[in-house]
Amino acid sequence: MTVTNHQFRLAARPVGLPKREDWSYTEEPVREPADGELLVKVLYLSLDPAMRGWMNEGKSYIPPVGLGEVMRAGGVGKVVSSKHPGFKAGDFVMGTFGVQEYALSNGKGVVQVDPRIAPLPVYLGTLGMPGFTAYFGLLDIGQPKAGETVVVSGAAGAVGTVVGQIAKLKGCRVVGIAGGPDKCRFIVEELGFDAAIDYKSDDVKKALRTHCPKGVDVYFDNVGGDILDAVLTQINLRARIIICGAISQYNATGPAKGPSNYMSLLVNRASMTGMIVFDYADRYPEAAREMAGWLTAGKLKSREDIAQGFQTFPETFLKLFKGENTGKLVLEVAKD
Amino acid sequence: MTVTNHQFRLAARPVGLPKREDWSYTEEPVREPADGELLVKVLYLSLDPAMRGWMNEGKSYIPPVGLGEVMRAGGVGKVVSSKHPGFKAGDFVMGTFGVQEYALSNGKGVVQVDPRIAPLPVYLGTLGMPGFTAYFGLLDIGQPKAGETVVVSGAAGAVGTVVGQIAKLKGCRVVGIAGGPDKCRFIVEELGFDAAIDYKSDDVKKALRTHCPKGVDVYFDNVGGDILDAVLTQINLRARIIICGAISQYNATGPAKGPSNYMSLLVNRASMTGMIVFDYADRYPEAAREMAGWLTAGKLKSREDIAQGFQTFPETFLKLFKGENTGKLVLEVAKD
Known part of the structure; x- marks a missing residue:
């Protein structure tokens, strides 16, 4: 099976609001996972204000996205195939998969999520x-x-x-x-x-x-x-x-x-x-446990604003800066 | 004995650097201390950048100096006469005496200082x-x-x-x-x-x-x-x-x-x-003790910049904002 992947890569460092031309839309085949890797089909992408900062050059709390690189973004997806001992095909996972339809990963920073506890987009918002x-x-x-x-x-x-x-x-x-x-x-x-x-x-x-x-x-x-x-x-x-x-x-x-x-x-x-x-990575489980408890008990409401269509990424991303989203802005990349 | 007191009072709220006209220079006799009061002859006045803030209207960490009031300032002086049980004539004291030659006080916030430990102006700087x-x-x-x-x-x-x-x-x-x-x-x-x-x-x-x-x-x-x-x-x-x-x-x-x-x-x-x-008032003794120890041991040097002449107050005060002082700016009001 040959899988075709589409990606948004950073083409230029934006001045002001990012424009279409600051991105390049690319297509490439995805290879099979090597030993220790897994292949994820991205279902939802997280769109965050912080991503704007990652597009700038210069020292920050995280290295900038390089020109020509796939734009960094968190996502939730489904494992297509795996040669990683921690994951198997069919698992739902969250990780920094980037603005693309498929992601190969060595499993680092990838965690399992459970759609029975909360719908997948919630893992990019309230439980993310x-x-x-x-x-x-x-x-x-x-x-x-x-x-x-x-x-x-x-x-x-x-x-x-x-x-x-x-x-x-x-x-x-x-x-x-x-x-x-x-x-x-x-x-x-x-x-x-x-x-x-x-x-x-x-x-x-x-x-x-x-x-x-x-x-x-x-x-x-x-x-x-x-x-x-x-x-x-x-x-x-x-x-x-x-x-x-x-x-x-x-x-x-x-x-x-x-x-x-x-x-x-x-x-x-x-x-x-x-x-x-x-900085709180080692305490994420504590937060996840407490907030999942509040969600289940109805004490905490999660709101997602789900946009459709991978190709709309450049425009959908701008909704954040125009104040057009209510709740967590998520881009649906594919149906499960 | 009738003592004549001179004072600088706030005449106007300054815009930018305080001008001569923002002050009024007044003269009045000083009455004898009543029961519970002491009369202090001011020897040195503390000139501090914070005083500029006290001249502005509006909410701050301390009420502004009112128009017509003697300008607020810390000082060191000598007790002239006292009907306060905690002080006697000849004592050296530090307190918020204001920009004037003599101050009547009920003793609140007034503390004894010891010129054998450090010269009096040091109590307005390093030990103040x-x-x-x-x-x-x-x-x-x-x-x-x-x-x-x-x-x-x-x-x-x-x-x-x-x-x-x-x-x-x-x-x-x-x-x-x-x-x-x-x-x-x-x-x-x-x-x-x-x-x-x-x-x-x-x-x-x-x-x-x-x-x-x-x-x-x-x-x-x-x-x-x-x-x-x-x-x-x-x-x-x-x-x-x-x-x-x-x-x-x-x-x-x-x-x-x-x-x-x-x-x-x-x-x-x-x-x-x-x-x-x-906010640290209850811990001043701790700081005073430790810093006096460092001073005595030669581990801490205190530097005062002592200007002469009570009448020069408006101009001397401006030295702070022109960066003309090195160390603590003090105005000598009178010789002991």
Whole structure:
């Protein structure tokens, strides 16, 4: 059997929002797995804001994707054939398979997933990196206590939806910042946030004053820019700010906007700490177990925004930066 | 005996650098202390960058100085007369006496100082708030470990000189950032820093790369602005940044410059934490004891920059923002 694989490779380092021409679409046959390898048919690809950073040159927490290389991405798939002792044909697996239809892997970083516990796309969201990011960022760095006020931006996104729900489970008042009335309604009515701020139509600073009458104790920042600055004006003594992302700045062509109000950290003896989920790799099972328990018990809702069609990858990816997704953005590559 | 007191009162909220007209110079008789009060003749006044912040309206870690009020300042003086059980005439004391020649006090926050242990101005510097700021900011928040690299800005100032010397005592590589060749020579040759960067003539980022070949583990920031941004590009994994001040921004008339490179916190899982020395009030004796020990043993050098003449207060204060002082800036108000 000869399998034909299609791939999106990085053709150029984008300036601003990535364009079609920044990608090359390639086709090649896939060889059979060698000893110790497995071949995976990719079913769902994870589309994450962080991928934009991986497209830039320069030192970061992970090497950049090289020009001509298949774009890095997490995915869920089904094992087609295996010469790896840990996997057999028919297994469902999650790993960094890249933006392609088939992936050969030596098994490193590949884990089995169980579609009876949750639908496959959930393993790219709530039970995957975004969920773990929310879990460790909020609990480990944010250290929220019952009764405190937690604010999260990008609140209707893959990470934000989980941050807010966990904070509610911990007894906090939770205010989400999101774009547009639909997302705001979603996080309050479906996810149980106490309030939502629509940054596209509200005066964020004023709205924070209204919805956080006791100030902000924990801020989980996914967006940076003006919203980070607005929240900095409302933080409490010893507030904890988790820097998880800055999606408002990822496509900036000039220098990023730094938080002008950062001296509020001094006034309030507050902290701002960066986090990368990979640091918690040895604790993923703990997070997975606890969150699967919450999901099963109906205490945590997972939302995926599933786009169709592998060829739409370049355009679908941009939905993240246009704020067009609600919940985890996933690209369906193939039906099982 | 009628004592005549002179005072500098805040006449207007300054825009940018404080001008003469922002102050009013007043004269009034001082009454005798009532029961529970003491009268202090101020000998030395502490001039601190933080005082600029107290002149602005708005919420901060301490209420602003009101218009028409005597400007707030720390000082050292001699008790003239006392109806307070804890003090007697002739005692040397330190407290927040304000920018005036005589102060009546109820004794709150006033502590005895001993001129046999250190000259009086040292109690406004190394054995006072700036020294305690250095001590707790570096050790408590920075948590430097032997072998790590510590960078401090405002390195030739009251806080910076102490930060660098304590970091050396703890076995760290210490790099100071200061303005001009004299200050740079001073911190290396007299205080024992490993290297100095002259921000007025060096490319700070390049110089950091040269002098911190293993990167920056702890950055004690007194200045903010472009220097904070430069250091952010050179920090190590899990670096700790102490936000103690931002003197480059205190007289800004527009919004402060936020650190554009703050996403380096995420890439490096680093933190940026604000500190105010007042939070450590119950531990001042610990710091005073340890630092007095170092001073006596010759392991810590204290440097004061003593200006003369009470009437020069408005101009002398500006030396801080023009970078004209080396060590702790003190105004001598009267001879003992």
